[in-house]
Amino acid sequence: MLDIQNLKVVYGTGRLRVEAVKNVSFHVEAGASYGLVGESGSGKSTVLRAICGLAPISGGHVRVDGKEVKTPREKSFYRTVQMVFQDPYASLHPRHTVDRTLSEPLAIHGEKDAEARILQALKEVGLGPSFRFRYPHQLSGGQRQRVAIARALILRPKVLLLDEPTSALDASVQAEILNLLDDLRRELGLTYILVSHDLAVVAHLCERLLVMQHGEAVEETTSVALRSGQASNSYTQSLIQASQGFSREAPAPLAI
Amino acid sequence: MTKPLLDVEDLRVRFHLRTGTVEAVRGVSFQLGRERLGIVGESGSGKSQTGRAILGLTPPPGEVTAQRLAFDGIDLLTASKRTLRELRGGRISMVMQDPKYSLNPVMTIGEQIIEAYRAHARKAGRGEARDRALAMLEAVKMRDPGRVFALYPHEVSGGMGQRAMIAMMLVTEPDLLIADEPTSALDVTVSMEVLRILDELVSERGMGLIFISHDLKLVSSFCDRVLVMYAGRVVEELQAKHLREAKHPYTQGLMSCLPTLANDVRPLPTLNRDPAWAQ
Amino acid sequence: MVGAPPFPQPSATQAWLLSPEPSSRWQARLGRGYLGWRAFTKNPLAVLGLGIVVLLILVAIFADLIAPYSPIAGGDLRTERLLPPSAEHWFGTDDLARDIFSRVVYGSRITLWVIVLVALIATPIGLLVGTVSGYLGGWVDTVLMRITDIFLAFPRLILALAFVAALGPGIENAVIAIAITSWPPYARIARAETLTIRNSDFIAAVKLQGASTPRIILGHVVPLCISSLIIRVTLDMAGIILTAAGLGFLGLGAQPPMPEWGAMVATGRNYLIDQWWVAAMPGIAIFVVSLGFNLLGDGLRDVLDPKAAK
Numbered sequence: 001m002l003d004i005q006n007l008k009v010v011y012g013t014g015r016l017r018v019e020a021v022k023n024v025s026f027h028v029e030a031g032a033s034y035g036l037v038g039e040s041g042s043g044k045s046t047v048l049r050a051i052c053g054l055a056p057i058s059g060g061h062v063r064v065d066g067k068e069v070k071t072p073r074e075k076s077f078y079r080t081v082q083m084v085f086q087d088p089y090a091s092l093h094p095r096h097t098v099d100r101t102l103s104e105p106l107a108i109h110g111e112k113d114a115e116a117r118i119l120q121a122l123k124e125v126g127l128g129p130s131f132r133f134r135y136p137h138q139l140s141g142g143q144r145q146r147v148a149i150a151r152a153l154i155l156r157p158k159v160l161l162l163d164e165p166t167s168a169l170d171a172s173v174q175a176e177i178l179n180l181l182d183d184l185r186r187e188l189g190l191t192y193i194l195v196s197h198d199l200a201v202v203a204h205l206c207e208r209l210l211v212m213q214h215g216e217a218v219e220e221t222t223s224v225a226l227r228s229g230q231a232s233n234s235y236t237q238s239l240i241q242a243s244q245g246f247s248r249e250a251p252a253p254l255a256i
Numbered sequence: 257m258t259k260p261l262l263d264v265e266d267l268r269v270r271f272h273l274r275t276g277t278v279e280a281v282r283g284v285s286f287q288l289g290r291e292r293l294g295i296v297g298e299s300g301s302g303k304s305q306t307g308r309a310i311l312g313l314t315p316p317p318g319e320v321t322a323q324r325l326a327f328d329g330i331d332l333l334t335a336s337k338r339t340l341r342e343l344r345g346g347r348i349s350m351v352m353q354d355p356k357y358s359l360n361p362v363m364t365i366g367e368q369i370i371e372a373y374r375a376h377a378r379k380a381g382r383g384e385a386r387d388r389a390l391a392m393l394e395a396v397k398m399r400d401p402g403r404v405f406a407l408y409p410h411e412v413s414g415g416m417g418q419r420a421m422i423a424m425m426l427v428t429e430p431d432l433l434i435a436d437e438p439t440s441a442l443d444v445t446v447s448m449e450v451l452r453i454l455d456e457l458v459s460e461r462g463m464g465l466i467f468i469s470h471d472l473k474l475v476s477s478f479c480d481r482v483l484v485m486y487a488g489r490v491v492e493e494l495q496a497k498h499l500r501e502a503k504h505p506y507t508q509g510l511m512s513c514l515p516t517l518a519n520d521v522r523p524l525p526t527l528n529r530d531p532a533w534a535q
Numbered sequence: 536m537v538g539a540p541p542f543p544q545p546s547a548t549q550a551w552l553l554s555p556e557p558s559s560r561w562q563a564r565l566g567r568g569y570l571g572w573r574a575f576t577k578n579p580l581a582v583l584g585l586g587i588v589v590l591l592i593l594v595a596i597f598a599d600l601i602a603p604y605s606p607i608a609g610g611d612l613r614t615e616r617l618l619p620p621s622a623e624h625w626f627g628t629d630d631l632a633r634d635i636f637s638r639v640v641y642g643s644r645i646t647l648w649v650i651v652l653v654a655l656i657a658t659p660i661g662l663l664v665g666t667v668s669g670y671l672g673g674w675v676d677t678v679l680m681r682i683t684d685i686f687l688a689f690p691r692l693i694l695a696l697a698f699v700a701a702l703g704p705g706i707e708n709a710v711i712a713i714a715i716t717s718w719p720p721y722a723r724i725a726r727a728e729t730l731t732i733r734n735s736d737f738i739a740a741v742k743l744q745g746a747s748t749p750r751i752i753l754g755h756v757v758p759l760c761i762s763s764l765i766i767r768v769t770l771d772m773a774g775i776i777l778t779a780a781g782l783g784f785l786g787l788g789a790q791p792p793m794p795e796w797g798a799m800v801a802t803g804r805n806y807l808i809d810q811w812w813v814a815a816m817p818g819i820a821i822f823v824v825s826l827g828f829n830l831l832g833d834g835l836r837d838v839l840d841p842k843a844a845k
Contacts, residue, residue: 039443040414052743078745091736095758097563104754105744133557135567141299151740170298170470172527175513179523197444204515204524227517242444243517245477246451 001030001065001191002051002159008059009043009050020046022215023060028208030158033185033192035202035209035223037239043215044195048161051193052083064159079109082152086164088144092136098122098147099132105155121150126180142173146180153184162194166201178204199243203227211236259329260287261432261464262310266323269305269314280305280318282488288432292458292465294479294496296472296510302488303468307434310466311350312340328431346376349425353437355417359409365420366405369393373427392423396453415446419453426457432464440469451478472499472510484510487534506533574838581834587827595643602637606794609633617810627812630802631792635816638794642817645795646824649710649779650772656714658768661721666756668722669729670748680726687719691778699787706779706795709788713778717771721764728760762839769832773825780821796821 009021021043028034036044049055051062053073062069064080085091092101102121106114119129125146136144145165152160165181166174182205185192196202202209203223211218211233219233231237241247269281281302286293297303309320312332325332327348330339352358360368369389374380380388393401396419409417418438425433435454439447455478458465469475475482476499484492484507492504502508509527553570557563576582594601609615609632618628626635668679695712702708732738733756741755782788783797791798796817803814 039445054739054742073745075745078743081743083740083743085736085740087736091740093737093741093755097557097560099560099563104741104746108744108746108750130556130558133560133563134555135563138555148740151744155744171472171510172298172513175515175524175526178515179526182523200515200517203517204520204522227520229517238445240517242448245473246448246455247477248455 001032002028002034002193003063003066004047004051004060005063006060007047007050007057007062009046009055010058011056020055020215021050024210024212024215024217025060026210026217026220028191028193030191031185031189032208033194033206035206036193036195036212037197037199037202037209038212038218039197041214042212044212045163046215047212048083048163048193048195052081052161053077075109078157079155080157081159081161082155082157083161083163084145084148084152084165087168088141088148089136089168091148092144094136097133097135098127098139101147101151102154105151109155111155117154121154124153124184125150140173141169142176145169145173145177149177149180149184153188156188157190159191159193162192164196165194167196167198174201181205199226199239211239260289261328262288262466263324263326264288264310264322265325267306267309267325268321269302269309270319270321272317272319280488281309284483284485284488284490285323286483286490286493288464288466290462290464291481292455292467292479294475294482295466295468295485296470296475296482297485298470298510300487301485303470303485304436306485307350307436307466307468311344311348311434313350342376345372345425345430346428347430348432348434349428349430351418351421351425351433351435351438354441355409355414355421356441358421359417359424361409364406364408365412365424366390366393369405369420369424369427372424376428388427389423392427393420395426395457396420396423397449398423413446414442415450418442418450422450422454422457426461429461430463432466433458434466434468436468437470438467439474440471472507473514489534491533504533505530571838575834578834578837580830581837584827584830584832584834587823588831591643591647591824591827594640595647598640598644602634602640604634604637606633606638606641607792617806617813619810620812626816627810629799629813630806635799635812638799639796639817639820642794642796642799642820643824645706645789645793646776646779649706649713650775652710653714653717653775654768654772656711657718658721658764660714661718662725662757662760662764664718665722665725665727666729666752666760669726670733670752670756672733676726679722683719683722686715687723689716691716692781695778695782696785696787699782704787704790706789706793709779709782712782713775717775720771721767724763724767725760728763729756732756732759766832766836766839769828769835772828772832776821776825776828 004027005025007021007024008019011018011020024043024047026034036047038044046055050057053071057071064077069077099118102118103114106117111117118132122129122131127143127146127150131139131143139147162181166177169177178201181192184190192205194202194205203226206223208220208222209226210220213235219231219236221231221236225231226240229240231240264287265285267281267284268279271278271280284306295303295306305314308314310325310332314320320333322333327343330343332340359365366389369392370382370385373385373388390401390405393404398404398416398419404412404416404420412420438454439450442450454465457463467475467479476496479496482494482496482499483490484504486506492502492507494502499511502511506527509525512525513527515521515524551562552566554562554566557566610628612632615628615632617630618624620627624634624636626639629635629638664679664683668676691713694716695709698712699708738751738755741751779788780797780800783795784801786798786801789795789798799817800814803817806813
């Protein structure tokens with residue numbers, strides 16, 4: 001479904017040149033869920049943004065559904081690939097009602113039957129029709145993120161890019177959203193690319209994952225291996241360690 | 257048990273808004289000795305407002321009342337502004353979430369630490385303050401204290417900024433440190449490092465620490481005792497090592513709804529909020 | 536704010552307006568408007584400003600009914616010149632024996648005309664230039680902003696003078712001159728707002744739905760810039776009225792015998808000591824209307840601009 005070969009993303013020129021992503025390759029089957037894990041500055045979000053056209057592709061290949069993506073992306077590309085952003089407080093237009101937010105993609109692509117599709121989309125993400133005409137400030141964080149997911153799904157894409165979809169939410173709300181994403185993938189046969197700093201979240205949602213550091217791929221592994229604590233790489237090991245909570249016994253593993 | 261460092265009884269924080277009065281903290285009571293106390297809760301639980309109220313940093317139009325709010329025998333509610341100012345930053349310090357917003361962008365880190373020190377130890381000379389600042393930067397494991405001393409906040413990484421912040425807050429050797437989500441803006445490996453430093457300083461200097469966080473897992477592994485807050489109240493208080501035996505359904509729910517590496521639970525249990533919890 | 540009970544029982548309409556679950560587009564919009572209106576009416580000075588502006592509009596519309604005399608044809612030049620205010624002539628008469636009250640009433644039409652024209656010309660230009668330049672960035676931004684700078688460098692009154700000198704005196708030329716010099720600040724405001732909006736996630740989200748650039752600018756960026764622009768335009772209205780009056784005073788705006796307030800003040804200048812009302816009455820009208828717009832602008836800022844609140 002998605003094939004990334006030696007992806008390179010470079011920002012700026014001369015002294016300001018920053019290589020945000022260096023030669024990252026991975027392949028995702030249709031219907032699979034793939035995780036990108038790393039800390040801030042690892043380039044994991046940049047990979048996502050390069051796939052959907054928010055960041056430049058400076059080298060390498062990005063193939064979606066067997067076809068090389070074009071820059072700028074064609075309109076049809078957005079019917080295949082959609083994205084959910086990290087902060088549900090920033091990703092919804094503050095002056096648009098839920099109805100307007102959801103009808104916008106339909107209007108852009110000239111879809112008919114907006115009425116029914118909006119109600120259907122709300123139902124899919126577990127929101128009733130009473131939410132349709134609310135403004136974002138009338139919604140909680142979890143409800144906003146549901147609206148953002150509904151917006152991403154309303155065009156029936158095949159690939160969903162998830163950029164830390166739960167890190168701005170409370171733990172209990174995170175569980176609800178993770179369950180929702182799990183269900184939606186099964187029902188709609190979606191392919192997920194999930195970016196997160198939280199190993200447990202990635203292990204929960206994805207089968208395979210790529211650990212990134214400083215713009216480079218460190219190790220590709222599976223969530224099964226992660227759960228059993230197997231990691232050939234010391235950086236992955238330290239991430240696993242840190243995800244278990246604070247420990248007084250462990251020696252300081254990394255200098256900052 | 258000796259006299260507690262901090263004694264809070266029936267603390268309430270109200271906000272009088274146009275739309276009515278909102279009570280963010282509704283009768284919180286606890287005592288703190290020289291220990292690590294964690295306050296855990298989700299957004300809107302009143303955990304941050306509790307920390308701010310102790311320091312007298314409740315933003316207007318908030319109103320703080322309490323049966324008792326005493327630090328080392330000093331009543332914080334009736335204390336003069338002058339006394340409060342001397343306590344704040346002197347004997348009680350606070351570390352905030354994001355170093356980017358808590359450090360002054362136009363002063364070097366060293367200058368800020370010196371200023372924090374001299375504000376409370378007025379007799380100290382510049383030379384002495386400088387030595388203290390450098391020692392403090394070393395204590396928070398800065399690799400090259402002399403270089404960091406002369407840097408501006410934007411020139412350091414998030415982890416270094418937060419450590420500089422901790423250095424600044426601890427240079428006056430406070431008796432009580434309130435840390436409000438000190439690591440949530442940081443990467444996991446960095447935050448472990450920062451916590452380790454905090455942990456050492458607390459145990460070496462015998463400070464009291466209030467650690468406010470949304471992360472139950474982190475708090476329970478770091479603190480001695482945990483208060484779980486929900487809707488402005490403490491719903492459960494327990495020893496961190498006995499967290500697994502939590503009785504309150506909210507605490508149990510908070511623990512079980514987190515995905516873990518150890519167990520693959522699907523679907524994740526979600527919280528069914530009982531209105532009775534907020535009573 | 537007299538007699539308003541502190542906590543009125545919400546009526547059915549109110550409950551409908553404030554419903555957290557609006558059931559139609561209109562209910563959601565009206566509910567939002569109602570909340571804004573409630574915040575606005577909390578400020579008595581803003582309500583006073585709105586009252587003045589509404590009064591100006593009503594007076595302009597019903598000038599024929601309100602004015603007791605013709606604004607242009609005078610009375611008997613031997614007996615009715617420069618009469619002081621009285622029951623017959625509320626504001627007195629001028630040197631051509633015309634009723635000043637009627638002239639002030641008709642003058643409101645000219646003032647309103649100037650305001651509407653300037654607002655209609657300058658605001659869209661400023662908004663468009665600002666949002667396009669802010670959103671696209673790069674060389675488009677550079678070119679548009681340099682053009683803005685050039686227009687910003689013209690002193691308003693001097694440009695108006697040059698315009699009028701070239702095209703001949705008249706209210707339309709004055710309006711064009713004022714409009715040309717008023718849009719650059721609006722463009723700057725709109726650009727600054729756009730720069731903060733441009734990189735937000737909700738703009739990225741709509742980009743990822745395949746929206747075209749005009750659609751993003753008009754449908755998503757402009758609605759967020761418009762409120763700060765409305766505030767600025769309203770606050771500028773006072774200055775625009777004064778400029779128009781200034782041009783009239785210099786004889787470059789409305790031409791006699793049109794009852795333009797600035798021109799009326801200018802004729803009254805000759806009689807300022809003995810017949811003060813000739814200059815004072817239109818002067819008060821200018822003052823009151825300018826004040827009204829300023830108060831209204833301040834009130835709107837409290838409602839529309841969350842950043843300025845508190």
